[in-house]
Amino acid sequence: MKVRILVSFKDSVLDPQGQTVKNALHTLGYGAVRDVRQGKVFEIDLAGVSRAEAETIVPEISDKVLANPIIEKFAWQIIEE
Amino acid sequence: MKVRILVSFKDSVLDPQGQTVKNALHTLGYGAVRDVRQGKVFEIDLAGVSRAEAETIVPEISDKVLANPIIEKFAWQIIEE
Numbered sequence: 832m833k834v835r836i837l838v839s840f841k842d843s844v845l846d847p848q849g850q851t852v853k854n855a856l857h858t859l860g861y862g863a864v865r866d867v868r869q870g871k872v873f874e875i876d877l878a879g880v881s882r883a884e885a886e887t888i889v890p891e892i893s894d895k896v897l898a899n900p901i902i903e904k905f906a907w908q909i910i911e912e
Numbered sequence: 913m914k915v916r917i918l919v920s921f922k923d924s925v926l927d928p929q930g931q932t933v934k935n936a937l938h939t940l941g942y943g944a945v946r947d948v949r950q951g952k953v954f955e956i957d958l959a960g961v962s963r964a965e966a967e968t969i970v971p972e973i974s975d976k977v978l979a980n981p982i983i984e985k986f987a988w989q990i991i992e993e
Contacts, residue, residue, distance in 0.1 A: 837953050852954065855977055861969065866957040872918050873933065876947040888942065896936055 832877045833911035834889055838898040839870030873897055874910070885909065913958045914992035915970055919979040920951030954978055955991070966990065 840846050849867040856864045875892075877885060893905040921927050927949050934948040956973075958966060974986040 839953065839955070849954075852977065856973060859976065861973060863958045863961045863965075863969065864956060864973075865959045868955045870953045870955070872920065872951045872953045873930075874920070874949045874951070875945060877944045878946045880944050884944075888944065892937060892942060892945075895940065896933065 832880055832882075832885060832909060834875050834877065834885060834907055835910045836873045836875065836889065836893055836897055836905055836907040837870060838873070838893070838903050838905045839868055841902060841904050844902045870903075871897070882909065882912075913961055913963075913966060913990060915956050915958065915966060915988055916991045917954045917956065917970065917974055917978055917986055917988040918951060919954070919974070919984050919986045920949055922983060922985050925983045951984075952978070963990065963993075 846868050849869040852869060853864055853867040856867070875889075877888070880888065889907050890905075893907065894900055898905045930948040930950040933950060934945055937945045937948070956970075958969070961969065970988050971986075974988065975981050979986045
């Protein structure tokens, strides 16, 4: 089973990387860009794991390893059974 | 309109960050993890842009600024009209 996990800063946390990208896009003439938030994406291939097990494992992994729960949030979905 | 752009290494390119995460997860006892690929995600808020315009602007921005087309690929979707 393949899962995709998106990790990004909480809305209340400043995102300097996103700001830098926004400024670069403005400089290049893309004035329509109002805001940019940058985060990380993980695609994880899990072997022999049921949907119910994934619902336990994936949030656990995300909280322990992939995201820093103090400043980051995560969202995940199954992309391949 | 909000768009989400996922940037990740092409399948033929080694992903040392993903490997490191995989090893960390194995060490923590998550033996079911067969593979991890890590990438970047950008959420961009575009002001006053139609769907047709987004279909021009977003791939352009992705190719020029967000991804390195030699080693990275991108995928995008509209997440909010």
